[in-house]
Amino acid sequence: RKEVEQDPGPFNVPEGATVAFNCTYSNSASQSFFWYRQDCRKEPKLLMSVYSSGNEDGRFTAQLNRASQYISLLIRDSKLSDSATYLCAVNIYNRGSTLGRLYFGRGTQLTVWP
Amino acid sequence: SAVISQKPSRDICQRGTSLTIQCQVDSQVTMMFWYRQQPGQSLTLIATANQGSEATYESGFVIDKFPISRPNLTFSTLTVSNMSPEDSSIYLCSVAGTAHQETQYFGPGTRLLVL
Numbered sequence: 585r586k587e588v589e590q591d592p593g594p595f596n597v598p599e600g601a602t603v604a605f606n607c608t609y610s611n612s613a614s615q616s617f618f619w620y621r622q623d624c625r626k627e628p629k630l631l632m633s634v635y636s637s638g639n640e641d642g643r644f645t646a647q648l649n650r651a652s653q654y655i656s657l658l659i660r661d662s663k664l665s666d667s668a669t670y671l672c673a674v675n676i677y678n679r680g681s682t683l684g685r686l687y688f689g690r691g692t693q694l695t696v697w698p
Numbered sequence: 699s700a701v702i703s704q705k706p707s708r709d710i711c712q713r714g715t716s717l718t719i720q721c722q723v724d725s726q727v728t729m730m731f732w733y734r735q736q737p738g739q740s741l742t743l744i745a746t747a748n749q750g751s752e753a754t755y756e757s758g759f760v761i762d763k764f765p766i767s768r769p770n771l772t773f774s775t776l777t778v779s780n781m782s783p784e785d786s787s788i789y790l791c792s793v794a795g796t797a798h799q800e801t802q803y804f805g806p807g808t809r810l811l812v813l
Contacts, residue, residue: 616800627790627804628741671740675800685731686802690740 585610588674590689597696601662605692607672608654615684616675617648617655621668622691628671631657662696669693700725700793702805710811711781718777719808721791726771728795731802732764735788744789747774781812 590607597603609617617634632639634646634655645658655672669691677684701724711717721730730747745753745766753766768774778785788809792802 618801627807630801630803633801673802684800685743685746688741 587611587676587687588672588689590672591692592690593692593694595692595694597662597694599662599664599696599698601696602658602660603662603694604659605657605670605672605694606654607656607674607689608652609674609687610653611674611676612650612653614653614674614676617646618673618675618686619644619646619655619657620671620673620688622671623668631670659694662694664696664698667694667696700727700803702791702793702803704791704805704808706808707806708809708811710813712813713782715781716777716779717781717810718775719789719791721774721776721805723772723793727793728771729793729802730768730774731792731794732766732774732776733790733792733804735790735807736786741790744776747776747791778810781810783812786810786812 588609591605595603619631620628621631622628632641632646634648636648638647643660647656671691672689673686675684675686703722705720732744733741735741743756744759745755747753747766747768749768763779765777788807790807791805794802
């Protein structure tokens with residue numbers, strides 16, 4: 585079983601729509617959680633960390649549900665510029681590892697159309 | 699976040715040759731990693747580059763094929779040895795251990811095509 589499973593998408597939504605992505609993780613020892621955005625032919629860029637209490641950054645809201653072992657990303661009022669692939673990542677500390685290692689989901693492709 | 703550069707940005711190589719990719723960070727970082735991303739796929743961790751000691755490889759990756767160096771806290775290299783077309787991919791370095799500790803930041807990647 586993969587450490588992180590992610591909605592495969594693709595999601596095609598009109599401008600202004602609200603869209604949500606989910607990721608589930610299998611290791612209950614997972615310590616920290618992230619959402620990355622990856623534009624075509626570019627490197628992944630950190631979108632936001634996910635905190636236990638949930639966090640919001642403008643139109644983006646990230647939530648963590650430890651009991652059900654999933655994280656979510658909600659995008660409100662979608663813009664054309666939101667079109668990208670969104671990757672969730674889970675950091676797990678292994679024995680002997682200073683900062684743990686990240687496990688990435690496969691990514692969900694979002695296309696926002698006018 | 700740290701500024702990360704990679705060289706080369708892209709290359710086309712012949713089967714059987716080797717390519718060394720460089721990753722340079724503008725500040726000292728605790729951890730450096732090397733990933734591979736094949737078209738339409740997510741990121742696969744190749745190894746963790748350890749400063750002053752041998753890299754830690756993930757299952758399916760070996761030192762003979764992907765030798766890694768990390769001579770200091772700001773620089774690492776990944777060599778793709780004896781290349782075959784299956785090695786065609788994007789290779790990305792990432793760093794962690796800046797102000798936001800375990801958060802990883804990625805370099806721009808190296809696009810490799812093996813003919």
